Amino acid sequence: MKRLATIVLAVPLLLTGCVVPFGGATPTVTSNPPAGAKIFSTLDEAGIEKIKASKSARLDMTTGYLRKSGVGLEDGSPEAPDVHISDGLMDLVIEAPYSAITARTDRVRLNGLNKRADFSEVTYFLTAGSRDDFFALIRDGVDRYGIDHESAEMVIKSISRSPEDKTEFAIAPGTSTGLQLTYDLRYDGAKDSQVIIVHVNGVPTTNGHTS
Numbered sequence: 036m037k038r039l040a041t042i043v044l045a046v047p048l049l050l051t052g053c054v055v056p057f058g059g060a061t062p063t064v065t066s067n068p069p070a071g072a073k074i075f076s077t078l079d080e081a082g083i084e085k086i087k088a089s090k091s092a093r094l095d096m097t098t099g100y101l102r103k104s105g106v107g108l109e110d111g112s113p114e115a116p117d118v119h120i121s122d123g124l125m126d127l128v129i130e131a132p133y134s135a136i137t138a139r140t141d142r143v144r145l146n147g148l149n150k151r152a153d154f155s156e157v158t159y160f161l162t163a164g165s166r167d168d169f170f171a172l173i174r175d176g177v178d179r180y181g182i183d184h185e186s187a188e189m190v191i192k193s194i195s196r197s198p199e200d201k202t203e204f205a206i207a208p209g210t211s212t213g214l215q216l217t218y219d220l221r222y223d224g225a226k227d228s229q230v231i232i233v234h235v236n237g238v239p240t241t242n243g244h245t246s
Contacts, residue, residue, distance in 0.1 A: 073130065077107030078116040078145070086118055090125045092143060096214055097130050100153040100237040101145075108147075115147035115154075127159055129235060132213025136180065136235065153237070161231040166198060166222075169229040173206075173218060176231075180216045181209030190220060199224040208236075 076082055076092045086092045094101060104110040118125075120141045127143060129136040138159055146156040163169035170191050176182040186206045194202055202222040208215040219232040 075105070075130075078118070079107035082107050083116060083118055086125060087120060090120060090123060091127075092118065092125055093128045093130065094157065095130050096157075096235070096237065097132055099132055099213065101157060102153050103147060104152065110152050111150050113148055113150065115145050117145070118143045129157065129214075134212050136212055136214070136216065138233070155236070157235040159233050159235075161233060163229045163231070164227065166194070166229065169222065169231070170194075172231055173220070176206075176209065176216065176218050176233075179211075181211030182216065182218055183207035183209070187218075194222055194224075197224075201225070 073093060073095075075095045076086055095105065102110070103112050103114075106116075108114055108116075124139045124141050125143075127136075127138045127140050138161060140159040140161060142160045144158040145154045146158070147154045149155060161172055163172050173182070173187050173191060177184050177187050183206055190202070190204050190206065194200075200222075201224060202220065204220045206218045206220065208217040210216075215234075215236040217234040217236075219234060221230040221232065223229065
């Protein structure tokens with residue numbers, strides 16, 4: 036099965052200022068984010084617990100790839116975090132080079148089983164409660180992310196003709212956000228809920244980075 040695509044994270048930039056206490060004591064350094072700054076999630080133990088508590092995550096892939104060091108992990112670490120919300124959905128935002136990727140999902144998985152400085156893929160899961168909702172999610176990906184329209188409609192027509200069957204199909208990726216998004220469709224007519232596995236990958240850049 037063809038699987039293409041995925042995401043990248045980064046921590047926010049912090050402004051550093053000095054606070055001079057009364058009496059001429061040694062100034063202390065404080066770090067505060069600039070007004071309106073976007074706060075990005077980390078994927079160390081504390082960061083994952085924060086995501087679960089707030090049910091929200093924001094990753095920075097504006098450079099076209101997601102650095103491990105940017106999410107609180109050692110540069111080149113083989114660790115691949117899996118964030119799972121067991122009691123609902125999280126609001127996921129992936130900041131991309133051109134436009135943000137947003138989703139309501141219960142799971143974010145990162146492929147980092149390598150010694151590279153960046154993750155090779157970010158994956159999240161979309162769940163539809165009905166066949167019509169499943170089709171709506173597919174078409175939303177076409178409109179928002181440039182998922183291939185012809186392939187999407189071909190799959191929708193095929194499922195509509197045989198709604199009781201089981202279908203697995205990866206649609207050609209969309210790149211309108213500046214990242215590659217592949218919709219990996221998992222339809223099973225015997226089930227009420229249907230799943231789309233979304234793979235987010237970086238687009239190769241001139242400096243040699245890929246995700």
